Amino acid sequence: xxxxxxxxxxxxxxxGELNPSAKSVAVGFFVKTGSRDExxxxxxxxxxxxxxxxxxxxxxxxxxxxEAFDKLxxxxxxxxxxxxxxxxxxxxxxxxxxxxxxxxxxxxPALRDDDFNMEKQVIKEEIAMYxxxxxxxxxxxxxxxxxxxxxxxxxxxxxxxxIDGLTAEQxxxxxxxxxxxxxxxxxxxxxxxxxxxxxxxxKTCSTWQRQPAGREVQPCRGSKKKERIExxxxxxxxxxxxxxAVPAQDERRFAAYLLATIVGDSVGSRYYWELIDKALAETxxxxxxxxxGTGVFCTYIRCSTENVPKVLDxxxxxxxxxxxxxxxxxxxxxxxxxxxSTLVIENELSHGRLMRLGANWQYLQQYRTVEEDIxxxxxxxxxxxxxxxxxxxxxxxxxxxxxxxxxxx
Amino acid sequence: xAEQQFQHVLKNGMVLLGERMDDVESVAFGFLLPAGAAxxxxxxxxxxxxxxxxxxxxxxxxxxxxxxxxxxGLGLHRTHSVGTTHTVVGAALEATHLRQALxxxxxVILRANLEPDQFELARQLAVHRVQALDDDPRQKVxxxxxxxxxxxxxGRSTLGRVDELMSLSAKRARDIVxxxxxxxxxxxxxxxxxxxDAVCRQMEKLFDTDNEEALEPLAVGxxxxxxxxxxxxxxxxxxxxxxxxVPPPEKDYYNAxxxxxxxxxxMSARLFTEVREKRGLCYAIGARYHGxxxxxxxxxxxxxxxxxxxxTLDVIMRExxxxxxxxxxxxxxxxxxxxxxSLILHSESTSTRAGGIGSDYYLLGRVRxxxxxxxxxEQATVDSVVSFLQHHKFGDFTxxxxxxxxxxxx
Numbered sequence: 010x011x012x013x014x015x016x017x018x019x020x021x022x023x024x025g026e027l028n029p030s031a032k033s034v035a036v037g038f039f040v041k042t043g044s045r046d047e048x049x050x051x052x053x054x055x056x057x058x059x060x061x062x063x064x065x066x067x068x069x070x071x072x073x074x075x076e077a078f079d080k081l082x083x084x085x086x087x088x089x090x091x092x093x094x095x096x097x098x099x100x101x102x103x104x105x106x107x108x109x110x111x112x113x114x115x116x117x118p119a120l121r122d123d124d125f126n127m128e129k130q131v132i133k134e135e136i137a138m139y140x141x142x143x144x145x146x147x148x149x150x151x152x153x154x155x156x157x158x159x160x161x162x163x164x165x166x167x168x169x170x171x172i173d174g175l176t177a178e179q180x181x182x183x184x185x186x187x188x189x190x191x192x193x194x195x196x197x198x199x200x201x202x203x204x205x206x207x208x209x210x211x212k213t214c215s216t217w218q219r220q221p222a223g224r225e226v227q228p229c230r231g232s233k234k235k236e237r238i239e240x241x242x243x244x245x246x247x248x249x250x251x252x253x254a255v256p257a258q259d260e261r262r263f264a265a266y267l268l269a270t271i272v273g274d275s276v277g278s279r280y281y282w283e284l285i286d287k288a289l290a291e292t293x294x295x296x297x298x299x300x301x302g303t304g305v306f307c308t309y310i311r312c313s314t315e316n317v318p319k320v321l322d323x324x325x326x327x328x329x330x331x332x333x334x335x336x337x338x339x340x341x342x343x344x345x346x347x348x349x350s351t352l353v354i355e356n357e358l359s360h361g362r363l364m365r366l367g368a369n370w371q372y373l374q375q376y377r378t379v380e381e382d383i384x385x386x387x388x389x390x391x392x393x394x395x396x397x398x399x400x401x402x403x404x405x406x407x408x409x410x411x412x413x414x415x416x417x418x
Numbered sequence: 419x420a421e422q423q424f425q426h427v428l429k430n431g432m433v434l435l436g437e438r439m440d441d442v443e444s445v446a447f448g449f450l451l452p453a454g455a456a457x458x459x460x461x462x463x464x465x466x467x468x469x470x471x472x473x474x475x476x477x478x479x480x481x482x483x484x485x486x487x488x489x490x491g492l493g494l495h496r497t498h499s500v501g502t503t504h505t506v507v508g509a510a511l512e513a514t515h516l517r518q519a520l521x522x523x524x525x526v527i528l529r530a531n532l533e534p535d536q537f538e539l540a541r542q543l544a545v546h547r548v549q550a551l552d553d554d555p556r557q558k559v560x561x562x563x564x565x566x567x568x569x570x571x572x573g574r575s576t577l578g579r580v581d582e583l584m585s586l587s588a589k590r591a592r593d594i595v596x597x598x599x600x601x602x603x604x605x606x607x608x609x610x611x612x613x614x615d616a617v618c619r620q621m622e623k624l625f626d627t628d629n630e631e632a633l634e635p636l637a638v639g640x641x642x643x644x645x646x647x648x649x650x651x652x653x654x655x656x657x658x659x660x661x662x663x664v665p666p667p668e669k670d671y672y673n674a675x676x677x678x679x680x681x682x683x684x685m686s687a688r689l690f691t692e693v694r695e696k697r698g699l700c701y702a703i704g705a706r707y708h709g710x711x712x713x714x715x716x717x718x719x720x721x722x723x724x725x726x727x728x729x730t731l732d733v734i735m736r737e738x739x740x741x742x743x744x745x746x747x748x749x750x751x752x753x754x755x756x757x758x759x760s761l762i763l764h765s766e767s768t769s770t771r772a773g774g775i776g777s778d779y780y781l782l783g784r785v786r787x788x789x790x791x792x793x794x795x796e797q798a799t800v801d802s803v804v805s806f807l808q809h810h811k812f813g814d815f816t817x818x819x820x821x822x823x824x825x826x827x828x
Contacts, residue, residue, distance in 0.1 A: 075690070084763055101759060134702075134721070357767065359766070
């Protein structure tokens with residue numbers, strides 16, 4: 010593995026992790042923008058804009074873009090989160106430069122009115138689809154409740170009404186502000202020709218003008234409110250619990266990740282033994298969500314409505330046990346083993362490497378080898394986890410539930 | 419890179435397959451046990467889901483927690499799934515722990531504790547999973563579609579039925595384990611970093627039991643209803659469409675795969691272009707090949723708001739029906755490149771390769787090399803695919819919808 014880096018004069022970083030024996034290469038643009046960078050008036054624009062990049066440029070129609078990717082046999086997609094928009098593709102090594110050139114073109118989209126109006130329909134369909142996915146819906150609503158007026162509570166998709174009211178002009182203004190080269194990162198991982206990739210990027214991206222992007226970063230302790238809504242077509246109760254965690258830049262992120270594995274991994278965790286093994290809940294997980302300057306621990310549980318009181322009692326006592334007795338040495342060791350093997354397996358795919366490479370650069374401006382991450386994971390002690398538990402108090406959470414209508418008594 | 423594929427058959431008939439991969443530190447393995455949903459006795463739909471949970475709740479002298487701890491201690495990523503013909507249990511892990519992992523899996527498969535109180539919990543969870551499907555119309559519509567497309571028992575729900583799960587007893591489930599975990603019909607597949615000779619020696623010690631009686635071949639019944647609508651006050655109408663095509667062992671298999679790629683390979687393929695790009699009818703739209711050994715189909719999903727549901731189905735049907743009218747050279751090229759590229763990109767994953775060689779052996783009786791698959795895709799031409807489509811016209815379509823509004827199916 011060899012790390013490569015270049016910064017263009019306008020501030021755009023280009024990084025690569027070269028593995029000459031890989032059978033593929035993954036490349037991507039990482040844009041430091043998401044729903045937390047939106048105001049209420051333009052909520053949903055980051056995600057909508059991600060769709061619009063595929064609609065082409067002054068030179069290419071949407072059809073031409075799709076055909077160009079498919080001609081290379083690229084596996085490509087994009088995703089928008091609360092704070093990042095990532096455009097990525099995996100191809101065979103001989104197409105690395107070609108696929109990079111397509112992404113470069115798309116980073117300066119035409120944003121045509123006709124395309125905007127057509128894609129609006131697709132966005133509204135996506136919003137409808139997620140309304141039918143309670144596991145997603147409850148997370149989105151719990152986030153809003155937890156973060157309150159903090160921008161990290163903004164919905165990624167926005168609302169149907171909000172999207173209806175959004176104009177192409179508002180999107181163009183947002184694009185200009187957020188897609189400046191100083192807010193973009195290009196990264197590649199796998200088998201590629203570094204010189205050729207850099208030459209392609211320099212030729213076009215160097216002409217892009219810096220923009221004042223920026224982001225106000227504030228921590229958030231969360232509202233700790235509890236709410237429930239009903240939907241007549243649901244069978245099960247969908248519960249989300251959210252509490253503060255450490256940010257992506259914090260060195261304690263490894264401890265936080267291990268704590269989440271100990272408590273809420275799909276097998277062998279405390280949730281597993283207390284909730285799943287005993288058939289109290291059908292699904293129960295705890296995930297650590299590190300973000301820019303803030304973070305959350307997020308629990309998702311699916312169970313019958315009648316089991317909710319017992320499930321909540323159990324979760325409360327799991328958190329109380331953690332606060333009182335901490336975690337055991339062998340529990341931590343098992344969590345480390347699972348985490349390390351995940352790291353090794355994910356790292357065997359170019360796409361997995363690209364995501365690690367890009368995230369480390371976005372949050373830390375650092376290249377970290379897998380070995381460094383392995384060392385950091387191995388170095389976490391039970392004391393590290395105990396001090397995290399003492400500081401963060403997982404038992405003091407925001408709670409949102411979506412469930413079926415309760416029969417009137 | 420020279421491919422490194424291996425095969426060995428134990429005295430009892432259990433087949434061991436291996437594919438060694440360079441430049442990886444992980445290994446993945448799977449046991450394809452002949453205990454899929456279609457092979458279960460009548461009235462036990464869902465038993466395989468209970469069993470694939472139950473066998474991990476203690477085995478080989480370890481109780482449930484000890485066994486789980488031992489697996490977590492090795493950092494195993496456990497997988498288990500129930501398909502139409504097989505229940506697959508396996509794991510992905512760092513290569514150094516393979517030997518200990520196989521010892522544990524031999525316990526799980528041959529010496530599970532199968533305690534009645536643990537059965538009850540596994541059964542309750544299986545019931546919960548079926549019930550929870552009501553809150554996931556996207557998954558439910560596709561399961562229902564398969565049930566209606568394939569003749570029984572091939573279409574049986576791989577999750578199970580609540581009524582049959584409720585009447586399943588521990589004794590009955592234990593009998594099914596005894597009957598279904600037939601090693602003579604079991605395929606073991608391993609891919610990644612390993613020593614095949616060492617694996618064979620260990621597997622011989624662990625699994626070489628006496629020969630067992632072969633299971634009887636499946637008798638299939640008539641196909642059920644053609645269109646079903648399930649009313650649900652959901653935001654979208656979830657549409658599943660399926661029609662028959664040639665199964666994997668047939669010579670036209672690659673023509674069928676390329677045809678599906680023209681229809682729904684990448685974002686420039688026909689369904690995405692016509693349904694989403696030109697008309698904005700859907701966010702999620704796509705079709706894929708789904709093959710069993712003797713029957714196969716092309717299954718398509720679309721989710722759309724009620725007012726657009728009819729038009730969405732009409733456009734999908736039109737695209738299926740006009741596929742045999744002709745295919746452009748350019749779109750043929752894209753379809754083939756997409757299939758080949760996807761094959762190679764996914765071949766870097768040990769889990770994908772272990773799954774691939776196992777299912778190849780079951781479906782074809784042998785393992786294909788990546789080069790062979792690439793060559794066969796390469797051999798497909800516009801003429802061969804169009805001629806195939808004209809000789810295998812899409813016949814009946816099975817359609818399932820879930821949502822607030824029923825649509826007209828002609």
